[in-house]
Amino acid sequence: MRILHAAMMVLALTVASPAIAHKPSFSNGQYSGPDRAYPVQNIDHSIVVYHDITCDNRQLWLRFSAPEAGKGLFVQLGVPTIDRLERYRPTLAVIAPGLPSPQRQLPFAIPAGMGVEVLSAETARAFHEPFTGTDSWILVERTLTLPSAGSGYIVAWDPDARPGKLWVAVGEKEAFGLADLFRFVGWRASARDFHEVGAAPAGGPAAPCA
Numbered sequence: 250m251r252i253l254h255a256a257m258m259v260l261a262l263t264v265a266s267p268a269i270a271h272k273p274s275f276s277n278g279q280y281s282g283p284d285r286a287y288p289v290q291n292i293d294h295s296i297v298v299y300h301d302i303t304c305d306n307r308q309l310w311l312r313f314s315a316p317e318a319g320k321g322l323f324v325q326l327g328v329p330t331i332d333r334l335e336r337y338r339p340t341l342a343v344i345a346p347g348l349p350s351p352q353r354q355l356p357f358a359i360p361a362g363m364g365v366e367v368l369s370a371e372t373a374r375a376f377h378e379p380f381t382g383t384d385s386w387i388l389v390e391r392t393l394t395l396p397s398a399g400s401g402y403i404v405a406w407d408p409d410a411r412p413g414k415l416w417v418a419v420g421e422k423e424a425f426g427l428a429d430l431f432r433f434v435g436w437r438a439s440a441r442d443f444h445e446v447g448a449a450p451a452g453g454p455a456a457p458c459a
Contacts, residue, residue: 271297271418273436275443278306283360283402286312289419292322297418299443302339302407304458308357309417311403315345315395323392325418326368326405327376329444330384333454337413338370341389345401356406363401366393381437383444385416412455414443 280287287298292313300309326341328334348364373386405417
């Protein structure tokens with residue numbers, strides 16, 4: 250019966266909404282630099298990383314590998330629908346070989362031999378995820394063509410250096426395994442905690458970090 254229930258949840262995940270297919274991970278600040286970046290195993294497979302921006306961990310880094318030149322990289326940047334984050338506008342950047350040199354100063358160094366494309370927040374688009382019962386504002390949704398094969402990074406941060414919350418999603422192809430069947434209940438609870446579903450309001454927007 251437990252396996253049947255889990256299988257039904259997998260089915261709900263894969264047919265209810267495209268964004269539900271993102272396999273979630275939850276950052277505790279450990280993905281805060283290029284040498285500690287979250288490893289994206291396959292850029293086609295859909296994953297999402299939830300992250301709290303703090304004054305000690307101001308950036309979220311993900312590392313990926315493009316198997317060939319001309320490969321498409323689908324990325325999303327979102328913010329939970331929480332009152333204090335209504336005007337929170339983090340930024341996303343893709344760092345990879347063959348991309349142009351930065352046109353503005355960034356709060357991190359570009360690894361040697363790589364360029365960057367900065368994707369600033371656009372008009373916030375409301376999104377509801379039925380499985381977790383959570384809501385977000387999607388700020389960036391793009392498919393970039395990677396000009397060269399090789400490793401690269403995705404970085405998210407707030408240009409105003411304010412604490413907040415964000416998530417980054419990569420890929421569009423569902424890739425769940427049998428071992429994931431028993432993780433959905435925990436994933437759902439963690440996602441709802443991240444989005445503060447049912448929690449009391451936590452004050453206004455945070456002040457910038459010193």
